[in-house]
């Protein structure tokens with residue numbers, strides 16, 4: 298395999314897979330409010346193809362992005378998939394319009410969405426199937442996790458992930474099914490899932506921080522992010538990603554963009570090295 302800019306991010310192993318730790322999130326390739334097709338269809342296809350050229354081999358999506366639009370674009374851009382490219386999808390969110398999301402973890406619905414993702418992505422087995430949210434009050438968690446275990450044992454999916462999960466929920470899930478990854482919101486300014494990151498680090502579970510480049514007030518002119526970015530000759534977005542990568546070898550950021558320029562910039566973050574002092578300063582800046 299030729300060397301790529303992503304190589305410097307290192308790799309993470311789960312199930313039978315080895316992926317580079319800096320991935321790509323395909324939610325932003327849809328229309329406004331994550332609804333409908335993107336304004337620039339060909340541009341979205343080009344971003345996906347360029348991501349793989351740059352070495353990205355871990356792509357995150359969901360049935361609900363569009364809905365279906367993101368998965369369909371991934372298939373159009375990349376099928377037949379190179380052997381090394383791993384696609385992580387999700388199910389468990391109903392969509393009724395732009396910006397409207399409702400949890401639905403009825404096991405029959407989750408199974409239907411697994412079948413439909415197989416069909417849309419054009420594969421016989423999903424690489425990583427993530428339960429999108431764990432807050433459907435109508436379905437006991439044990440039933441949701443039981444369905445995930447069934448899909449795994451039937452070979453419909455190669456591995457299981459949880460999203461927006463607490464340590465308690467992950468622990469319960471692991472008593473029923475092997476959990477390979479957890480995807481929670483986490484970035485320089487939102488550390489509310491710190492305990493989940495610590496748990497994943499100690500258990501060797503992949504931690505996928507979503508909304509990874511949000512830097513909020515840390516990015517203000519004269520703030521620590523801008524200064525450190527200047528020190529290392531990188532952009533604020535790149536330092537935000539480099540900080541995440543430096544936190545733990547189980548962290549797999551999935552920055553999303555519909556712009557080729559931002560894609561190139563984000564992938565180059567794999568090669569941005571922060572000193573321990575810079576990482577600690579950013580960690581304690583919030």
Ligand SMILES: NC(=O)c1ccc[n+]([C@@H]2O[C@H](COP(=O)([O-])OP(=O)(O)OC[C@H]3O[C@@H](n4cnc5c(N)ncnc54)[C@H](OP(=O)(O)O)[C@@H]3O)[C@@H](O)[C@H]2O)c1
Pocket residue numbers: 321322323324325357358429460461480481506507508509510511534535551552553554555556559560562563
């Ligand atoms: N599990 C969940 O509940 C959940 C929720 C949300 C997202 N996700 C996943 O996480 C992925 C990433 O999350 P996200 O898209 O919310 O957050 P993000 O990747 O941190 O931010 C994306 C936003 O930042 C902009 N951007 C990207 N690169 C940039 C750069 N280098 N400089 C300046 N702006 C830049 C993008 O706009 P441009 O298009 O203009 O670049 C977009 O508006 C999603 O694609 C999705 O796969 C999961």
